[in-house]
Amino acid sequence: MINDLWYKNAIIYCLSVEKYLDGNGDGIGDFAGLTSRLDYLAGLGVTCVWLQPFYPSPDRDNGYDVAEFYGVDPKYGTLGDYVEFMNHAKQLGMRVIVDLVVNHTSINHPWFRAARKDPKSPFRDWYVWSKKRPADHDEGMVFPGVQKTTWTYDEVAGEYYFHRFYDHQADLNTHHPGVREEIRRIMGFWLELGVSGFRMDAVPFLIERKGAGVKPVKDYELLHEMRDFLQWRRGDAILLAEANVVPDENMHYFGEAGDRLQMMLNFPVNQRLFYAMATADIRPLVKALEDTYWRPHAAQWVNFLRSHDELDLGRLTEAQRQKVFAAFGPEKSMQLYNRGIRRRLAPMLGNDRRRLELAYSLVFTLPGTPMLGYGDEIGMGDDLSLPERECARTAMQWSADPLGGFTAGPRSRVPVIKDPWYGFEKVNVEAQRRDPHSLLNWMERKIRMRRECPEISWGDWKILKTSADGVLAIHYSWKGSRLTTLHNFADEPRVVRISDGASGQTMVDLLASHDSTPDKRGRHRIELEPFGYRWFRSGGIDHVSTV
Numbered sequence: 001m002i003n004d005l006w007y008k009n010a011i012i013y014c015l016s017v018e019k020y021l022d023g024n025g026d027g028i029g030d031f032a033g034l035t036s037r038l039d040y041l042a043g044l045g046v047t048c049v050w051l052q053p054f055y056p057s058p059d060r061d062n063g064y065d066v067a068e069f070y071g072v073d074p075k076y077g078t079l080g081d082y083v084e085f086m087n088h089a090k091q092l093g094m095r096v097i098v099d100l101v102v103n104h105t106s107i108n109h110p111w112f113r114a115a116r117k118d119p120k121s122p123f124r125d126w127y128v129w130s131k132k133r134p135a136d137h138d139e140g141m142v143f144p145g146v147q148k149t150t151w152t153y154d155e156v157a158g159e160y161y162f163h164r165f166y167d168h169q170a171d172l173n174t175h176h177p178g179v180r181e182e183i184r185r186i187m188g189f190w191l192e193l194g195v196s197g198f199r200m201d202a203v204p205f206l207i208e209r210k211g212a213g214v215k216p217v218k219d220y221e222l223l224h225e226m227r228d229f230l231q232w233r234r235g236d237a238i239l240l241a242e243a244n245v246v247p248d249e250n251m252h253y254f255g256e257a258g259d260r261l262q263m264m265l266n267f268p269v270n271q272r273l274f275y276a277m278a279t280a281d282i283r284p285l286v287k288a289l290e291d292t293y294w295r296p297h298a299a300q301w302v303n304f305l306r307s308h309d310e311l312d313l314g315r316l317t318e319a320q321r322q323k324v325f326a327a328f329g330p331e332k333s334m335q336l337y338n339r340g341i342r343r344r345l346a347p348m349l350g351n352d353r354r355r356l357e358l359a360y361s362l363v364f365t366l367p368g369t370p371m372l373g374y375g376d377e378i379g380m381g382d383d384l385s386l387p388e389r390e391c392a393r394t395a396m397q398w399s400a401d402p403l404g405g406f407t408a409g410p411r412s413r414v415p416v417i418k419d420p421w422y423g424f425e426k427v428n429v430e431a432q433r434r435d436p437h438s439l440l441n442w443m444e445r446k447i448r449m450r451r452e453c454p455e456i457s458w459g460d461w462k463i464l465k466t467s468a469d470g471v472l473a474i475h476y477s478w479k480g481s482r483l484t485t486l487h488n489f490a491d492e493p494r495v496v497r498i499s500d501g502a503s504g505q506t507m508v509d510l511l512a513s514h515d516s517t518p519d520k521r522g523r524h525r526i527e528l529e530p531f532g533y534r535w536f537r538s539g540g541i542d543h544v545s546t547v
């Protein structure tokens with residue numbers, strides 16, 4: 001067995017360079033600022049930073065509208081600043097993955113400009129055109145309610161172009177050999193500049209056949225091609241997919257032989273996790289975990305709570321979704337795209353520390369690799385007066401200094417939260433660093449413990465039956481060590497009776513002093529507080545190393 005699959009036991013932290021820290025006082029976050037906070041991230045226990053797009057872009061969709069794939073937008077610094085950042089991350093033993101956004105480009109991209117101007121341009125076929133408006137022009141929008149169509153007439157070209165996302169993001173024809181070669185070139189460029197892989201944006205759309213009247217068949221071979229190229233260029237690099245698909249399709253993305261993507265964000269579990277937190281009914285969550293159980297040996301799920309996008313509840317039943325809305329986003333202004341909630345986690349959970357701890361304890365202990373979004377570690381809030389997903393993309397709150405320590409300049413060009421509950425004067429890194437009971441310090445301790453629990457990342461697991469409603473019990477085993485985690489979703493205490501399969505051994509509490517000794521029949525009786533959680537180890541091994 002290969003034991004150095006680093007991503008299996010990683011702690012991933014997703015951030016936007018623009019929103020993190022302004023190093024030059026112009027009011028926009030940049031690589032110089034981020035570099036100066038790498039020690040903070042290392043101290044928190046982060047082992048892999050996922051950078052959201054920092055490429056030149058008109059920035060009409062948080063940088064996911066790329067106008068140049070081979071550079072750094074000047075507002076974030078130079079390519080030299082990027083390399084300094086990469087070097088510092090390497091010194092701290094941290095890996096970096098970057099967003100690969102090649103389903104579409106900005107309409108400002110020189111390829112699209114050339115394509116629209118001249119039907120004979122070699123770039124014309126890099127995009128998807130139609131002389132007539134296709135009949136299904138009002139179907140398949142990624143942003144329903146905001147986006148009206150997927151085909152927009154271009155005056156310059158005299159034809160309609162296809163855009164799965166906003167009309168300023170023209171889809172690339174990813175079945176054109178020239179586009180495929182260019183995708184490999186982009187990957188090769190950033191691999192040569194030190195990245196450990198890519199978070200691939202919009203994968204199900206990327207691999208679809210596109211065009212008016214064309215059946216949108218998915219070509220998974222593209223994923224195999226990308227993986228092949230990736231591994232040839234860099235053996236330990238990974239592809240992490242954003243692919244919100246039903247569990248039946250997972251193996252198409254991982255590849256039966258494990259020869260496509262190594263990692264996928266676990267959307268099925270994410271949605272049912274919020275349903276469980278809203279209702280204390282864990283049955284759909286248990287099913288989602290079991291539905292995503294099987295995967296190739298080297299593949300791994302990434303578990304998360306919130307990201308820079310809305311919380312997408314599109315795969316819950318209507319009744320389930322309404323329950324989550326009622327609990328966490330009852331007002332229309334909190335909801336988005338008829339399917340999700342756009343708030344950050346802390347406001348959703350009413351800033352209830354018990355519920356926040358339960359949520360993050362789950363992310364750290366569900367089967368897979370955990371991911372945090374920037375600001376989660378201090379419980380940042382949102383600003384619902386900002387449009388769409390922008391409400392949760394505000395400046396990182398470093399201190400109670402003016403503008404939250406985000407910039408030393410006179411003004412911030414990134415929204416800064418100032419409200420009395422989640423504003424930077426109330427919620428910031430500096431204050432939480434000094435408070436031993438802060439969420440930040442809690443998070444750091446949990447991350448430290450999580451990194452010492454490779455059973456979760458590497459081991460086999462099963463759900464344990466318990467007698468208690470609303471309690472999720474998972475049992476992991478790996479290399480003779482056993483780990484049992486318990487989470488009480490209910491707002492009431494619960495008594496749990498379980499057997500961890502080890503005869504007569506004490507289960508050692510990894511987080512507090514609640515060790516449990518079994519009765520004569522080998523069963524443990526454990527009392528859990530409302531929203532309580534436990535991480536137990538048994539098997540006599542104090543610490544298990546992956547190497």
Ligand code: MG
Pocket residue numbers: 022023024025026027028029030075
């Ligand atoms: Mg700046």
